[in-house]
Amino acid sequence: MKTNIVKPKTLSGFMELLPKEQLIFDRIRDTLSTVYRQYGFLPLDTPILEHSEILLAKAGGETEKQIYRFSKGDTDLTMRFDLTVPLAKYVAKNYSALTFPFRRYQIGKVYRGERAQKGRFREFYQSDIDIIGDGSLALMNDAEIPSIIYDIFNRLGLCDFTIRINNRKVLTGFFSMLGLNDKAEEIMRIVDKLEKIGQDAVATELQKLEISKENCDKILRFISFQGTNEETIAFLNSLKEGNEMFELGVSELSFVTTAIKTYGIPEENCQIDLTIARGLDYYTGTVYETRFNKHPEIGSICSGGRYDNLAGFYTDKELPGVGISIGLTRLFYILNEREYLRKDALAPADVLVIPMTDDVAPSILISNKLRKEEINSQIYFEKKKFKARIGYADKLSIPFVIFLGEDELAQERVSLKNMITGEQQVITLDEAIAIIKNSLSEKENRTLIDTEMTNR
């Protein structure tokens, strides 16, 4: 009959999950939104397509090569490659309708046509929060951002991470004190690689910039400093030579790390790291990176910082802000690939109701009742053998099955089977509801992710 069948396939570099993975992905995404909302962030949902002249107003060569750009009719279109540029456009466009500080979150797909390789995606979710001020923005906001990240990772059961914090003014000021103003950007790019390439390689690269041995040593001593946040601040204070930029940076960094403590974040989860520079010259103050302590090879899974001006390409208004971005698809990929996800932790339903008589009406009434009690419930309508019916619940990891046979109906009871323990009992519907609810309330986010990743 069929003339030809097209082999079903998905583009390489485009993540498409199986149901049990998707359930966990969605739960993680929901956790992010929940925490963002707890902190008063507004949701934003900008188009995936924009005018190319908008998205590329700022972009340089590297971005241009990676983008998905095409024409339809007379319109030159580009698929968004991050959520920051659309935010800048949005704030500039709707400036007068917004209330500042404008706190927004956006969790959305972005597109980059990078060379396909394992763990690199061309379509991936970014999960961004930003706080935008109108003309000015209090420094306290820089302390709130890491506390939001801390809450999220904790809720997800990911405890063994460090938010590394630094301040660009400290770095810029420091290089200025060494008389290396004009080489600051290049030095920061090199310093940023310390962990990856090591001290010796950094020294070699610095020397290529024709930096004196003395200055090289000072830079290496600076970026190699290790200590508590308090010790690091003391070390920085000891370097002060009357450079305004440096002193402002140290005072900001000191203020922000102290405030982070007030939020209740343990110091082991948020540490000053003088090597963090963030490549982008966009950042002007606080900068953040976040790593899993046991997995330095993964790199930063959550980065951001303070910037002076969000939307200079679209408006004359000065819009300083601070924000951070979680690479959600990449985070999920890592957790999944390293088998940290408990794939049986979530199911499409809490209960599968299996009618054992021809009349399915009682099953419908019971399912309706369960849903009113906020128990997700599905009825198995197919006329299959008993083994296939119970196998359905098993395959989908549905934790409870309710059987409704002649006997149960006659007695106004249900047979409730706990699919994990195998225990089965004939009880009233209300008793069943109580048992199911109790079991559901015991489940927590934490169980989504394996304890090996969870525990220190």
Place this chain on the structure above:
Amino acid sequence: MKTNIVKPKTLSGFMELLPKEQLIFDRIRDTLSTVYRQYGFLPLDTPILEHSEILLAKAGGETEKQIYRFSKGDTDLTMRFDLTVPLAKYVAKNYSALTFPFRRYQIGKVYRGERAQKGRFREFYQSDIDIIGDGSLALMNDAEIPSIIYDIFNRLGLCDFTIRINNRKVLTGFFSMLGLNDKAEEIMRIVDKLEKIGQDAVATELQKLEISKENCDKILRFISFQGTNEETIAFLNSLKEGNEMFELGVSELSFVTTAIKTYGIPEENCQIDLTIARGLDYYTGTVYETRFNKHPEIGSICSGGRYDNLAGFYTDKELPGVGISIGLTRLFYILNEREYLRKDALAPADVLVIPMTDDVAPSILISNKLRKEEINSQIYFEKKKFKARIGYADKLSIPFVIFLGEDELAQERVSLKNMITGEQQVITLDEAIAIIKNSLSEKENRTLIDTEMTNR
């Protein structure tokens, strides 16, 4: 300083909402997911870009014209124009990893380059549910679909709607009884327009197909029949002439409408309408459309039906299913445009905490406590005048403000201001939490949509 500023603009036909609208949009979207999950549907998230040969395996001329298609490198890419084709690909591709019946929901953006006009979108959300069987699928599923739609609309506070239900076999069988087999598709396309163009115009169009006066009258009498579901089934039974297709259709329609009653759906919300045919020849049994009774001009905001084979273009497996799609962006646009949305019903936070002293630490501790109590809380850190601070809460419709001044801190109290009543009281934090929680629990989805739309 600025060399040039690009005027910030969004593509026409691409919806981009202001924060208060976005809050409501997201709440509506969350309501859909919640109800889908209650019925045991699995989430699915397929890529927005696919190989053109995949998405266009089935597409005809009209679709081809509207699509966003382009090349990157050697790859011919198309942005998805619905969620059904990606579902078909997904099920065919992952057949052996899926458990059937496979119940999935997907809420995602799709792209159609239609001519831009008011209320027509080029990027818009569809919200689809489908139940896919492996070889067969019980008819009861056809009754569950409308009950899910009923639950959703009720939760949203939209009560004055009718799900219209019909069965393609009834129509095909009826035309076959009239000896009009070969013209069935054309007739259905005309019949589908009855409400739009009226009886006379339908008669004229039918006559153009060279259908006899007698048959025309029979068709008109058939599609004009009005009555309760029971009366309609009786009317259909009276037409039986031994045509198998027709009798199967009538028995299916009768079974499905009876089962819908068992789900507890009032008949006024779910009525047989013999004119509903759905344009697509894809549907083979039950078909649905959904309209607002007071707004027939809007057309169907939720349509779907039963199909024999989901993925014939990608696999030899027979995959019958039933599904329905809500045009979410269009639904939102209509509610918004007709001013049915209560834009002050939702706020980014439940409480704005305003520190009145230089030390913001107590505000941070209190906000942390509020969040633990599941109260969304934001601190106002900016050093602005009092009027600007309180105005911030007002503009964002944040319902409560907590002031923390010297006096409050000394007494271990907070000043809680109800922004709606204006009432302000100095109380303990625990008392404030109780008041806020009580107020939040009183709020319901229903208040998002104006009662004029809500009530009959």
